[in-house]
Amino acid sequence: MEEKCSIEVLSLHKRYGDTKALRGLTFSVEPGEIYGLLGPNGAGKTTTLKILVGLVRPDRGTARICGRSVTSQRVEALSFVGYIPENPICFQNLTIREFLEFIGSLRELSREDVEEAMSYYLEIFELKEKRNEYVSNLSRGMIQKVLASAAFMVRPKVLIMDEPMAGMDPEAQHVFKEEVRRMVSRGTAVLISSHLLDMVEKFCTRIGIINRGVLIAEGGLDDLRRRAGEEASLEDVFLKLVEES
Ligand SMILES: Nc1ncnc2c1ncn2[C@@H]1O[C@H](COP(=O)(O)OP(=O)(O)OP(=O)(O)O)[C@@H](O)[C@H]1O
Numbered sequence: 596m597e598e599k600c601s602i603e604v605l606s607l608h609k610r611y612g613d614t615k616a617l618r619g620l621t622f623s624v625e626p627g628e629i630y631g632l633l634g635p636n637g638a639g640k641t642t643t644l645k646i647l648v649g650l651v652r653p654d655r656g657t658a659r660i661c662g663r664s665v666t667s668q669r670v671e672a673l674s675f676v677g678y679i680p681e682n683p684i685c686f687q688n689l690t691i692r693e694f695l696e697f698i699g700s701l702r703e704l705s706r707e708d709v710e711e712a713m714s715y716y717l718e719i720f721e722l723k724e725k726r727n728e729y730v731s732n733l734s735r736g737m738i739q740k741v742l743a744s745a746a747f748m749v750r751p752k753v754l755i756m757d758e759p760m761a762g763m764d765p766e767a768q769h770v771f772k773e774e775v776r777r778m779v780s781r782g783t784a785v786l787i788s789s790h791l792l793d794m795v796e797k798f799c800t801r802i803g804i805i806n807r808g809v810l811i812a813e814g815g816l817d818d819l820r821r822r823a824g825e826e827a828s829l830e831d832v833f834l835k836l837v838e839e840s
């Protein structure tokens with residue numbers, strides 16, 4: 596049987612100088628879940644996601660992917676992950692095709708698999724004509740689509756995405772969500788940080804709200820709504836809980 600993977604974050608602490616970015620953050624994401632991580636600017640979302648992909652080392656606490664520690668078993672843990680970073684800095688001097696080939700070779704995909712995946716994703720994201728264009732010449736939304744293609748292409752058991760739809764047009768957002776849902780139906784665990792509350796409300800199966808480096812609320816949309824009134828939107832819930840905390 597194929598291994599199913601979860602994401603576990605246990606009591607993470609991270610300081611940058613005097614700034615306490617994370618102060619004991621704990622949550623987990625199970626296979627088949629789309630977990631929306633919400634929080635005000637500076638709450639610690641990006642720091643958390645960077646710890647999960649080994650780009651930042653926590654001061655204390657542990658993070659695991661498929662049961663592997665992202666610090667002591669980093670390479671193995673990362674082999675399960677597709678990641679979309681917050682800032683789309685991706686090899687500006689490569690063409691889209693070269694960039695995706697590079698990701699494919701890093702992840703030891705066969706040439707045929709890379710070709711097949713590239714052709715599929717460039718088609719659905721309407722980037723076929725741009726495949727020999729340099730990444731530096733692409734629009735913000737196009738770069739997000741290339742990053743999504745790279746993250747999806749590696750057939751991840753875990754998807755970690757930092758505001759992945761920023762800059763995507765409505766059609767691209769639709770295609771993106773359909774693809775994520777397809778992976779989720781096969782058991783992928785998805786962690787997505789976002790400020791797009793309307794999207795999170797409809798797309799995520801569970802939501803965690805963090806503020807100043809700790810989790811202040813967690814649950815399904817209905818659980819969270821109960822805390823701000825039956826008719827409350829996710830925006831009402833978010834504003835109320837952040838204010839109270
Ligand atoms: N490299 C760094 N050096 C110093 N401080 C940092 C660094 N990275 C993040 N911080 C600080 O840590 C805190 C958490 O930042 P982080 O980027 O994780 O927040 P975020 O929730 O992703 O915010 P946003 O919604 O704006 O993306 C902030 O106070 C930020 O200024």
Ligand SMILES: [Mg+2]
Binds near residue numbers: 640
């Ligand atoms: Mg961020």
